[in-house]
Amino acid sequence: MTVRRHLMETVHSKGVRLSLRGLKKSFGSREVLRGIDLDLDAGEFVAIVGRSGCGKSTLLRLVAGLDSPDRGLLLRDDAWGDPLHDTRLMFQEPRLLPWKRVLDNVAVGLAREGRETARSTLERVGLLDRAGDWPYRLSGGQRQRVALARALAHRPRLLLLDEPLGALDALTRLEMHALIETLWSESGFTALLVTHDVAEAVALADRVVVLEEGRVTLDLRIDLPRPRLRGDAEVAALEERVLRAILGSGTSTAQEDSFAGTGALESVLSS
Amino acid sequence: MSPRPTHPVLGTVARRALPWLLPLVLLAVWQYGAYRGFVSSRVLPDPRAVLRSAWELTLSGELPHHVAVSARRAFLGLAIGGGLGLVLGISTGTVRAAETALDTSIQMIRNIPALATIPLVILWFGIDESAKVFVVALGVFFPIYLNTFHGIRSVDPGLIEMARSHGVNGWRLQRHVILPGALSSILVGLRFSLGLMWVLLAVSETISANEGIGYMTMNAREFLRTDVVLLGILLYAFLGKLADWASRLLERWLLRWNPGFATAGEPG
Numbered sequence: 001m002t003v004r005r006h007l008m009e010t011v012h013s014k015g016v017r018l019s020l021r022g023l024k025k026s027f028g029s030r031e032v033l034r035g036i037d038l039d040l041d042a043g044e045f046v047a048i049v050g051r052s053g054c055g056k057s058t059l060l061r062l063v064a065g066l067d068s069p070d071r072g073l074l075l076r077d078d079a080w081g082d083p084l085h086d087t088r089l090m091f092q093e094p095r096l097l098p099w100k101r102v103l104d105n106v107a108v109g110l111a112r113e114g115r116e117t118a119r120s121t122l123e124r125v126g127l128l129d130r131a132g133d134w135p136y137r138l139s140g141g142q143r144q145r146v147a148l149a150r151a152l153a154h155r156p157r158l159l160l161l162d163e164p165l166g167a168l169d170a171l172t173r174l175e176m177h178a179l180i181e182t183l184w185s186e187s188g189f190t191a192l193l194v195t196h197d198v199a200e201a202v203a204l205a206d207r208v209v210v211l212e213e214g215r216v217t218l219d220l221r222i223d224l225p226r227p228r229l230r231g232d233a234e235v236a237a238l239e240e241r242v243l244r245a246i247l248g249s250g251t252s253t254a255q256e257d258s259f260a261g262t263g264a265l266e267s268v269l270s271s
Numbered sequence: 272m273s274p275r276p277t278h279p280v281l282g283t284v285a286r287r288a289l290p291w292l293l294p295l296v297l298l299a300v301w302q303y304g305a306y307r308g309f310v311s312s313r314v315l316p317d318p319r320a321v322l323r324s325a326w327e328l329t330l331s332g333e334l335p336h337h338v339a340v341s342a343r344r345a346f347l348g349l350a351i352g353g354g355l356g357l358v359l360g361i362s363t364g365t366v367r368a369a370e371t372a373l374d375t376s377i378q379m380i381r382n383i384p385a386l387a388t389i390p391l392v393i394l395w396f397g398i399d400e401s402a403k404v405f406v407v408a409l410g411v412f413f414p415i416y417l418n419t420f421h422g423i424r425s426v427d428p429g430l431i432e433m434a435r436s437h438g439v440n441g442w443r444l445q446r447h448v449i450l451p452g453a454l455s456s457i458l459v460g461l462r463f464s465l466g467l468m469w470v471l472l473a474v475s476e477t478i479s480a481n482e483g484i485g486y487m488t489m490n491a492r493e494f495l496r497t498d499v500v501l502l503g504i505l506l507y508a509f510l511g512k513l514a515d516w517a518s519r520l521l522e523r524w525l526l527r528w529n530p531g532f533a534t535a536g537e538p539g
Binding site for chain 2: 064065066083084088089091093095097098099100101108109134135136150151154
């Protein structure tokens with residue numbers, strides 16, 4: 001136990017400790033975030049789930065520094081800091097520069113000396129052999145792997161993932177889960193994943209946070225060994241708990257919501 | 272895009288040769304008509320006469336001289352007008368204040384046909400070199416300005432956001448994200464300008480010049496040398512086609528990252 005604790009601490013020093021206090025954000029008259037309090041330990045993997053429009057992407061953009069909060073505190077290692085130093089965001093779409101070859105896309109924003117880093121990061125996501133290709137020649141999954149490499153080449157201490165796997169097919173998504181988990185455990189960065197896929201959240205995260213109309217309604221620790229198997233009884237039970245939290249508090253719109261986990265819940269309930 | 276060729280080699284040959292079929296047929300009809308005497312050689316001398324005069328004028332050094340003078344004017348005008356259009360297009364495209372200050376004025380001037388300024392230009396510059404260069408520069412400015420502006424404004428904001436969040440800013444953002452994103456549009460402007468460039472030059476040279484292709488044809492008219500007049504006209508067609516071909520080559524090279532322009536031969 002002490003060895004493990006020691007190990008955790010050395011790993012944690014590579015990640016940012018993030019504290020959100022009373023974070024609020026409105027767009028016009030619409031209040032998207034109504035006071036979010038959330039703490040992420042250094043090196044922790046936290047997933048935020050919720051229906052579309054619950055404010056989860058807005059929250060991520062605030063943490064990334066792409067938008068600024070109307071109210072509240074956003075502290076990195078207990079201080080105000082510029083997200084550019086230690087934080088990288090992986091978007092829903094790959095957003096590769098089509099006029100740059102794969103390696104140059106990974107090296108975006110790196111100094112000239114960063115090319116070697118870009119190369120080794122590309123190797124870690126398994127695409128070194130495509131270094132000289134144009135992005136249009138890659139598949140959707142490969143593009144997202146390049147985008148992941150681009151974010152990681154900056155050696156971020158906080159990696160934000162904004163539904164990065166939403167557009168991928170189920171098999172590619174599973175591969176990406178394994179890859180993200182491996183890279184995260186190797187590098188020790190803090191990870192904040194926004195997703196609408198409950199199974200994805202439970203498979204990857206140390207904690208699953210449910211966001212409902214701009215507030216945190218559930219903060220659930222997932223204490224299961226990794227890698228977690230799909231269909232495992234404990235995993236399924238936790239998935240169901242999260243789903244119930246999202247759907248249970250929902251209003252009549254729950255039926256028509258394009259929520260990805262609904263089918264899963266129905267199958268769980270009927271069996 | 273193109274219909275599936277039945278035979279790979281024949282298909283390529285057909286694709287390459289087909290565009291030239293119509294000009295060749297027209298040439299044959301012209302030659303035949305002249306041979307049978309359907310048209311008088313005063314109206315339309317036969318192609319061989321045009322070729323012969325081309326050969327003679329080349330040997331005497333007259334033709335290369337006029338072509339060189341015209342090409343120099345054309346490309347000087349393109350460099351000045353196009354360069355200004357590019358710089359101003361980038362400024363108004365990226366800086367809102369520049370757009371507010373300049374765009375209305377530029378749009379007003381745009382509505383003046385470049386050729387309508389020729390009388391004024393003659394008053395200002397006389398008939399020397401700067402007059403022709405000015406008309407060309409004025410004309411080619413607008414296609415490049417407008418397309419640069421439009422290209423920069425239509426760069427995917429998601430890419431700019433991505434670059435910024437990865438620490439790319441200022442000049443590096445321009446160079447690696449905004450300009451490459453606007454490039455295909457800028458090249459469209461360049462192709463427009465290249466077409467316009469020869470038109471403007473042809474007109475301004477026929478009005479006032481003492482050397483150049485336009486001067487050569489006007490001079491030949493005085494001596495009723497229809498073959499030389501025709502030669503001049505065909506020369507413009509040839510030079511225009513050459514410029515267009517060069518710009519397409521440039522396009523294919525600069526936009527090789529774009530599947531719409533990529534050459535088929537690249538290994539997969």
